[in-house]
Structures are given as structure tokens and as C-alpha cells.
């Protein structure tokens with residue numbers, strides 16, 4: 001019989017609340033014959049305050065054994081900036097070689113989008129997840145003096161770029177519009193930019209059915225706002241993808257709806273699914289957080305594990321739920337989770 005062995009990292013702030021709802025919907029959508037096992041990992045700000053640990057080797061090793069990871073959110077104002085981000089979240093992405101950071105954007109009905117009523121918006125950003133300026137390749141000289149020099153060198157390897165570009169082409173080829181846009185800044189970042197462009201053009205020759213396009217990242221931000229319907233699949237580096245996907249979330253219904261998958265397509269390591277949003281400490285523990293982004297991340301998780309029908313059921317439930325939000329009183333985190341669980345079960 002089928003089974004899913006899931007690691008759960010609720011993390012900090014609203015992480016716990018939204019993950020609870022994600023698991024509720026996951027339990028509701030899975031057929032009876034699928035055995036779901038979950039193991040919760042106590043990682044994040046509280047753990048760090050208690051023990052000084054971010055992600056001990058033993059836990060990294062244990063996480064490796066699961067089929068997938070569901071993560072809430074990581075980070076807290078009481079922890080110095082970067083400690084948990086680098087020591088936990090990015091450590092997981094790097095250790096498990098999550099080179100595809102998949103971030104879909106869809107204009108759902110009745111959302112607070114400034115683009116409401118516009119033509120259909122449905123695109124996905126394939127953000128490189130293991131290289132770029134995120135590798136920590138830098139340093140500072142004469143630290144703390146007037147002559148301090150800080151470098152943060154972007155690392156782009158042919159191997160790393162080619163594998164994510166190939167993934168993006170394959171995704172584009174599998175979608176109805178078959179369009180792929182490379183976003184970079186090759187008029188200024190000439191070294192990395194040309195590596196990306198050359199590899200993109202080389203792989204494009206193998207996909208004659210995919211229409212290709214190139215945009216500088218600054219121009220891309222304009223089109224995200226003025227003409228987002230032009231996008232289908234976008235491939236870009238780690239930092240550009242980070243920035244563009246917050247913008248994408250903001251213009252298509254808010255960060256409360258944005259889901260993501262940190263994917264290792266080879267299956268060598270477990271992939272990790274998480275909402276794009278952060279820990280929202282200002283509303284943590286109040287039942288105000290919208291769990292929809294986490295629930296949609298569960299759909300991505302199911303799709304990754306081969307449960308396509310269940311993933312679609314979740315996405316349809318979210319669409320239907322959002323369609324009914326107009327004029328409704330605000331619901332709690334729990335109420336939204338309950339409503340989605342009822343919809344996917346029926």
C-alpha cells in the first residue's frame with residue numbers, strides 16, 4: 001500500500017498555525033489507502049534560544065530519510081538576522097540540493113490584487129535555489145572602519161545553471177502556452193549573465209516548440225505589474241527570483257496565497273514545501289494568519305510525490321473558497337483550514 005513519510009518543521013511565528021491547517025487539509029484529501037506518517041522537528045528560534053543550535057547534523061541526517069518536508073516559516077526578531085536564515089533554511093536548501101525553487105502565481109478570484117479583473121494570470125517562476133549571491137561567498141575587509149569593503153560574490157556554475165534551465169524548459173514544454181522567459185541583468189552582470197544566456201540558448205535549440213524570451217530584471221518588474229499575463233514560465237537566478245516572487249505574490253492576491261516548493265528533481269534528497277511568506281510575528285498566535293499559502297504548498301508537495309488528482313482537488317478547493325470570500329467576515333486561520341478540509345474531502 002502507498003505511504004507518505006513526511007517531516008514537518010513548523011518553525012517560528014505563524015509557522016505552527018499554518019502548518020496545522022496544511023496537515024489538516026492533507027489528511028482530508030488523502031485516500032484511505034495512503035498511510036500518512038508525520039514527524040515534527042523542533043527547529044527555529046525557540047530551539048536556538050534554548051540550545052544555541054540551528055540544525056544539528058543528526059537532525060539533518062534524520063530529515064534526509066523522509067519522503068518530503070513541510071515547513072512553516074523560519075525567523076524571529078529576537079534572533080540576529082541571518083542566523084536562522086542561513087543556519088537552518090538555506091542550510092536545508094543547500095544540503096538537499098534544492099536547485100529548483102518553484103513558485104507559481106495565479107490570479108485567484110476575489111483576491112486583494114491590484115490586478116483584479118485583468119486577463120488570466122498564471123505563471124510560474126523557476127528560481128535557482130543553490131547558487132547565485134546566496135552561497136555566502138564573500139567577506140569583509142577592514143570591518144567596522146571607514147574603509148570597510150564587503151563583497152558578496154554571486155556563484156554561477158555551468159552545471160548549476162544548465163540543470164535549472166533544463167528543468168524550466170521541460171516545465172514550459174508541458175504547459176499549454178509553452179513559453180519560457182529568462183530573466184537576468186546581462187547588460188551589467190556580464191559574466192554571469194552571459195553564462196545564463198548561452199546555456200539558455202543552447203538548451204532552447206532542443207525545445208523548438210517552446211517560445212523563448214529574455215528580459216532584464218528591472219524591465220521584468222515593470223511587466224509583472226503592467227502585463228503579467230505575458231508570462232508563462234520564468235527562469236532566473238536565486239536573488240532575482242527571490243525578489244520577483246514577492247512582487248508576483250503581491251500583484252496576484254497577496255503573500256497569504258503564495259506557495260513554493262524547494263525541489264530536488266532527481267529525488268536524491270527530500271524536497272521541501274513552504275509558503276513564500278515569513279513568520280509574521282506581529283500576528284503570530286492570534287489565529288489571523290491565512291493558511292492558504294501553506295495549503296497550496298501541500299498541493300505542490302502532493303504533485304511532487306505523484307498525487308496529481310489530490311493536488312488538483314486542493315487547488316480547486318482554494319479557488320472555490322476564495323470565490324466565496326467576497327463580502328464575508330474575516331475568518332480565523334482555523335476556520336479557513338476547516339473550510340478547505342471539508343471541500344477537499346467531498
Ligand code: IPM
Nearest residue numbers: 074075085086089090242276
Ligand atoms: C524566501 C525567503 C528566504 C530567501 C530568506 C528567509 C532566507 O525570503 O524564501 O523567499 O531569501 O530565500
Ligand code: MN
Nearest residue numbers: 242243246276
Ligand atoms: Mn523571499
